[in-house]
Structure formats: structure tokens, C-alpha cells
Amino acid sequence: MTDAAFPPARSPLTLAQGLIRCPSVTPSEGGALAYLAGILGRAGFAVERPVFSEAGTPDVENLYARIGTGPCLLFAGHTDVVPPGDAAAWRHDPFGGTVEGSELFGRGAVDMKGGIACMLAAVLAFLERRGPDFGGAIAFLITGDEEGPAVNGTVKLLDWAKARGERFAHCLLGEPTNPDTLGEMIKIGRRGSLTGDLAVHGVQGHVAYPHRAENPIPGLLRLAQGLLATPLDAGTAHFDASNLEFTTMDVGNPATNVIPAEARATFNIRFNDLWTPETLAAELHDRLAAAAGNTVRYSLDLRPTNSVAFLTRPDAFVETVTDAIEAETGLRPALSTTGGTSDARFIKDACPVIEFGLVGQTMHQIDERVAVADLDRLAAIYGRVLDGYFPDAAAMPDRA
Numbered sequence: 544m545t546d547a548a549f550p551p552a553r554s555p556l557t558l559a560q561g562l563i564r565c566p567s568v569t570p571s572e573g574g575a576l577a578y579l580a581g582i583l584g585r586a587g588f589a590v591e592r593p594v595f596s597e598a599g600t601p602d603v604e605n606l607y608a609r610i611g612t613g614p615c616l617l618f619a620g621h622t623d624v625v626p627p628g629d630a631a632a633w634r635h636d637p638f639g640g641t642v643e644g645s646e647l648f649g650r651g652a653v654d655m656k657g658g659i660a661c662m663l664a665a666v667l668a669f670l671e672r673r674g675p676d677f678g679g680a681i682a683f684l685i686t687g688d689e690e691g692p693a694v695n696g697t698v699k700l701l702d703w704a705k706a707r708g709e710r711f712a713h714c715l716l717g718e719p720t721n722p723d724t725l726g727e728m729i730k731i732g733r734r735g736s737l738t739g740d741l742a743v744h745g746v747q748g749h750v751a752y753p754h755r756a757e758n759p760i761p762g763l764l765r766l767a768q769g770l771l772a773t774p775l776d777a778g779t780a781h782f783d784a785s786n787l788e789f790t791t792m793d794v795g796n797p798a799t800n801v802i803p804a805e806a807r808a809t810f811n812i813r814f815n816d817l818w819t820p821e822t823l824a825a826e827l828h829d830r831l832a833a834a835a836g837n838t839v840r841y842s843l844d845l846r847p848t849n850s851v852a853f854l855t856r857p858d859a860f861v862e863t864v865t866d867a868i869e870a871e872t873g874l875r876p877a878l879s880t881t882g883g884t885s886d887a888r889f890i891k892d893a894c895p896v897i898e899f900g901l902v903g904q905t906m907h908q909i910d911e912r913v914a915v916a917d918l919d920r921l922a923a924i925y926g927r928v929l930d931g932y933f934p935d936a937a938a939m940p941d942r943a
């Protein structure tokens with residue numbers, strides 16, 4: 544830990560700025576993983592940069608780094624970001640890492656380069672305090688494919704790590720989990736996601752001669768009503784109610800005097816632990832058949848999904864993270880499964896995983912930004928988690 548670049552680079556703000564200045568719009572690496580690799584390598588981590596490919600998807604760069612021996616605490620995240628949108632609409636360059644007043648602006652400030660910066664700052668400070676023989680191992684599993692198809696990222700990185708014999712005791716994923724205030728919410732699970740494409744088939748014809756045509760639009764409305772009429776469920780102990788939302792309805796008919804041949808709609812369901820993709824598919828087919836009767840001709844395609852509902856049962860690790868949050872913020876976080884999906888859906892198969900990061904209010908928005916004070920507090924929380932997870936035996940009076 545003697546590199547001259549270390550003292551300034553250990554600040555979560557400096558690290559977050561360094562990452563934001565790498566234009567890593569998914570699936571581009573943009574220099575973000577190289578930036579992390581340089582810092583982690585100088586801190587003594589063994590760093591790997593696997594690239595994964597699959598037909599029909601872009602090649603994606605990833606990073607895996609590990610230090611120490613023994614039970615391994617895994618820090619996970621992604622350096623890819625969503626596009627900035629209209630860069631001219633931003634108050635500051637989305638890749639400039641500008642501080643205005645008390646806030647740092649930039650794409651990824653909260654989702655989730657800021658979170659990674661806090662993890663890194665906390666780990667570097669921990670290693671400086673405790674040295675490399677701290678009684679365990681720490682790993683970073685960072686992907687460049689979370690905001691994209693999520694095919695060449697965490698899921699493959701975990702398989703790659705498993706094949707090399709890497710094992711993890713627990714994982715902390717740094718997605719922005721807090722709705723409004725740092726310390727409010729840990730995510731201990733996520734709902735699943737299933738997307739369906741529905742088509743109603745009609746017969747094209749002249750609007751003035753409807754008896755010679757079959758308009759698919761009323762049929763699509765009937766089917767949509769059939770899917771929406773009854774709630775899927777009322778929620779469970781740890782999950783909100785499952786929810787179906789139509790995301791588009793399309794006919795694409797430019798003519799005002801033609802009955803179209805087909806009408807299409809797409810919906811997405813976020814489902815809880817009462818369902819699997821298979822039971823949900825059966826329910827959807829039942830509802831559609833009942834609504835269609837003998838008159839509506841339709842087809843339903845359910846897209847393949849790698850997202851099912853999961854829950855990490857609260858354990859001592861959740862307690863360690865909760866205590867760390869309370870000590871820094873005075874808040875006892877809610878244990879929640881709300882919101883979208885995340886790469887925790889893949890990590891849960893490797894080890895218990897929970898998520899805690901920054902305040903997500905501006906994620907994916909123009910002017911994404913984070914309070915600099917939150918960066919410092921999140922780094923301090925992660926630091927407390929490390930101290931709680933790897934207690935210093937030498938510092939305990941009864942064990943010294």
C-alpha cells in the first residue's frame with residue numbers, strides 16, 4: 544500500500560469521479576474496469592478480466608479480483624451504465640464527474656459507480672488497517688453487462704469463478720436500494736419477471752364492409768381485460784402482490800379505411816414467490832382461453848426468462864449490515880423485495896446475497912447525481928460491515 548496514487552484515490556468521491564469519467568455505456572467497457580483493475584492490482588488483489596461472448600449478443604468485459612484466504616465476502620456490481628439520453632439537457636457533462644454544491648453529477652453516480660467507489664474505498668481502508676492477513680478473503684465480481692441483456696455478465700462470471708474453485712460465504716451487491724434516504728432499505732430478495740407477446744389474428748378488409756373482415760382490435764381489448772380483471776394474488780409475507788402491466792399495444796395501421804389483419808400487445812409481469820414461470824404461464828393461458836371463447840383467434844409467446852422470485856432469509860450477515868447502517872445513519876433499514884430485478888437473481892445460486900447501496904431517486908434520469916456526504920457515509924457503512932464480518936481477534940481483550 545505504498546503507491547503514491549493511493550491516498551487521493553481512496554476517497555469515495557475521487558473513485559466515483561474516476562469511474563464516471565469512463566464512458567461505459569452498456570456494453571462498452573469505457574475504461575471503467577481497467578481503472579478498477581489498476582487500483583485493485585496495486586492493493587494486492589489477484590485481478591482477472593474475463594470476456595464472455597454469445598451469439599446474438601455483444602461481447603462483454605468483466606472483472607474478478609480476490610485477496611486473502613478463508614471465508615470470502617464478495618462485493619458485486621456493474622460498471623456499465625444506461626445511455627445519458629440528451630446530453631445537452633444535463634446540467635453537467637454526464638461523463639464529467641462534476642461536483643456542484645454538495646452533489647456529484649454523472650451517469651452512474653448512483654447506479655452504480657458510486658456504490659462501487661464506496662466498496663473500493665472501504666476495502667482499501669480496511670486492508671490498510673488490517674493488512675492482507677485479516678482472517679478471510681474479499682472478492683470483487685464486477686460486470687459490464689447488467690444494464691444490457693445480462694447474458695455475458697454476472698451469470699457467466701459466476702460459472703467461470705465456480706469452475707476455478709472460487710467459493711463465496713456471502714455477497715453484498717451495491718445497487719441503489721434506498722428510495723429517499725441512505726439507510727432506509729436493504730433488499731433481501733427480488734420478484735421474478737416474465738414478458739409476454741400477445742397477438743390477435745383477424746381478417747383484413749374495408750371498414751365500410753366489416754362483414755367481409757374480422758377486426759382483431761376488439762378481440763385484443765377483450766383478452767387484455769381478461770388478463771387484467773382479477774389480481775394475480777394479494778402478496779405474501781415478504782413480497783408485494785404480483786403485477787401485470789401492458790407495455791405496448793400495436794396495430795401499425797396507417798390507413799383509416801382498412802380493418803387491420805392483426806393486433807399485438809406486450810406485457811410484463813413482476814411476480815412473487817407464489818408463482819414460477821410455469822405456473823404463471825398456465826394461469827395466463829387459462830385466462831386468455833376464458834376471455835377468447837370461440838370467437839377470438841390469438842397466440843401468446845412468453846419470452847424465456849432467467850428471473851424468478853427469490854428471498855435471502857435474514858441471518859447474521861443481514862444483522863451485521865443492519866447494525867452497520869444503524870451505527871452510521873441512526874436508521875434501522877427495512878428488509879424489502881420491492882422494485883426491479885438485479886444480478887442478485889444469479890448470485891443467489893452461489894451464496895446468500897443482499898443488496899445495499901445509495902439513494903436511487905435519480906437512477907437512469909437526466910442529471911443523475913449523488914450527495915457527496917452519502918458517498919462518505921456508504922463507504923463508512925461498508926467499512927463497518929468489513930470490521931463486523933472479519934473481527935480483529937488481536938483487538939479483542941479476551942483473545943489477545
Ligand SMILES: N[C@@H](CCC[C@H](NC(=O)CCC(=O)O)C(=O)O)C(=O)O
Binds near residue numbers: 689693718
Ligand atoms: N436488462 C436486464 C436486467 C433489467 C433489470 C431491471 N432492474 C432495474 O431496473 C433495477 C431497479 C431497482 O433496483 O429496483 C429490471 O427490473 O427490469 C435484463 O433484462 O436481464
Ligand SMILES: [Zn+2]
Binds near residue numbers: 621718719
Ligand atoms: Zn444497477
Ligand SMILES: [Zn+2]
Binds near residue numbers: 625654690906907
Ligand atoms: Zn440501472
